[in-house]
Amino acid sequence: MKNKYKVSAISICLATVLSQQTFAAVSPEEAAKLNSELTPVGAIKAGNADGTIPAWTGGLTDAAKKSDGKRPPQLFASEKPLITITAGNLDKYADKLTDGAKYLLKNYQGYKIEIYPTHRTGAAPQYIYDRSISNATKITLQDHKMSFDGFAGGVPFPIPKTGEEAMFNMNWNWRGADSTLEASTWFVSSSGKRALTSSNVINISTPYNYPPGRENKFDKNLWGGSLITATAPAYSAGEKQVVNIPRDAINMQTNAWVYLAGQRRLRKAPNVQYDVPNNFTSGLTNFDDSWGFSGATDRYDWKLIGRQEFYVPYLGNSLANAKAEDLVGEKFINPEFMRWELHRVWVVEANLKAGARHVVPKRRLYIDEDTWTILTTDLWDAKGQLWKSMQIPPLTYPEIPLTLSVPLVIYNFQSRDYALMSSTSGSNEGINFAELPATMYTPQYLERSGVR
Structure with missing residues (x-):
């Protein structure tokens, strides 16, 4: 019996050590x-061996390259594709193409991928860099939960050891403070019929x-908030949804409220997590497909x-900056407006x-090493x-400088339909980054705005 207890004690100690190694922050x-x-933020500064990926020298931070109105500026507009990949020469480049890209090339007649020179434009404010460096030795992750002692934003794990x-x-x-x-x-059906399912x-x-210096008036347990106001189609115009996004998506409830303009009623929204279908894309995406993936990680x-x-x-x-009628094709997004580059990705x-x-x-997700944005995902x-x-x-x-994960194109290979989400391809659409009050993300705000 003594030997049995001795082995058990050793096992417990070993498990404890392994757990600490698995979840510990990196060394100084x-x-x-x-x-x-x-x-x-943890990207390799150097370029690759053959020079097709350049070194990172601080990203693109040229304040003179400002957006036209609310759309981002046209960048490198004079450049021409270095390579055009089609079904005919796919095998030559297959080792650097995702499964989804290869499927599109093989099965969608006329689809092509144009490869342009690589630019490492990713950049962020210095305070985000400072916070990310500080996080490396402080922040841990255990049982799908991130430690928040000492966390003040930035990338929590600039030298990641695990997929999570x-x-x-x-x-x-x-992704900016406010937007x-x-x-x-x-939404484009398998027959090629194009429909505007929502404008928001x-x-x-x-x-x-x-x-630094800006007061955080949100609840400390919130990652942030979103407010979506429908402007089209006509039957849904005026409907609003507020989501309070928790910093711990697994152990904290995601609260959401909907204001129905036709009924002038405020209702608590159902679950907006995991694989609940997103009504804005006719069920083509789920709520956790936002930004390539979002929300709780505990099911994987x-x-x-x-x-x-x-x-x-x-x-x-x-x-x-493209017009919707030029961009949204019958089977896929017009390849002339899609720029592809060679990048190192996680x-x-x-x-x-x-x-x-x-x-x-x-x-399978492919995450930009320079910005930690998901660039493509296969399901x-x-x-x-x-x-x-x-x-x-x-x-x-x-x-600003800023790299933002919009828009999103999703192809359903089995039903042969697809959707373009969060597109700024309308005549008066775009993005601005003015400061917004925390009071916008409350059910009380929905009620007040609905009455007006």
Whole structure:
């Protein structure tokens, strides 16, 4: 019996040590790389061996390159594609293409991918860099929960050790403090019929991205808030939804309220987590598909495959400035407006946990090393068949500086329909970044605004 207890004690100690190793923040020696060979958010500063990916030299922070109205500026407009990939030459470039990109090239007649010179435009304010470097030795993740002692924003795990840490980086990355997005969602059926399913004004505030000196008037347990106001179609115009987004999406409730303009009633919204279908895309996406993935991580095992080079959608500024009638095609987004570049990305694979439920049992995500934004995501169904693919060519605002994860294109390969979400391709649509009050994200605000 003594030996049995001795073994048990050793096992407990070993498990404790392994747990500490698994979830501990990085050492000061490793964190020091963030001031040398790595950028402050953990990207490799150097370019690649053959020079097709340049070195990061601070990103694009040219204050003179300002947006025209509310749309991002046209960048590198004079550049021509270096490579055009089609079904005919796909095999030559297959090792740098995602499964979703290869499926589109093989199965969608006329689809092409144009590869442009790579620009490492990703940049953030200095205070975001300072916070990210500080986080490296302080912030931990255990049982899907991030520690918040000493966290004041920035990238929580600039030197990630696990796939889940990479996903938390994406969730907390720099996306501006406040934004007001006027955008539309287009749905295209398998027959090629195009429909404007919604136009909205979307207000988002993320208090952990506030600059030094700005008071955070949100509840301390909130990641931030969103307010969505429908402007079209006519039958839904005036409807509003407020979501209070918790900083711990698993252990804290996500509260949401809806104001129905036709009934002049305020209602508590149902669950806006996991695989609940998103009504704005006719059920083509779920709520956790936002930004490529958002919300609770507890239903998946997350594997950090590592940093790899891929052709990915990048610099979506041309797409954001295009007219909808030129952009939204019968089978796919007009490739002339999609810019692809070679970038190093963090590849993360998510597989459904045993006993967990989700309509998407497997995902593979490709996350930009310079900005921690998801650039593309592939999704598989329960039969192991490739089901959907999302492309998220980020918008770049050098004057802020900021890289923003809009718009989003999602293809359903099995039903052969697709959607363009959060598109600024309307005549009066775009984004601005004026400061917004925390009181906007309350049910009381919905009631007051509805009465007016």
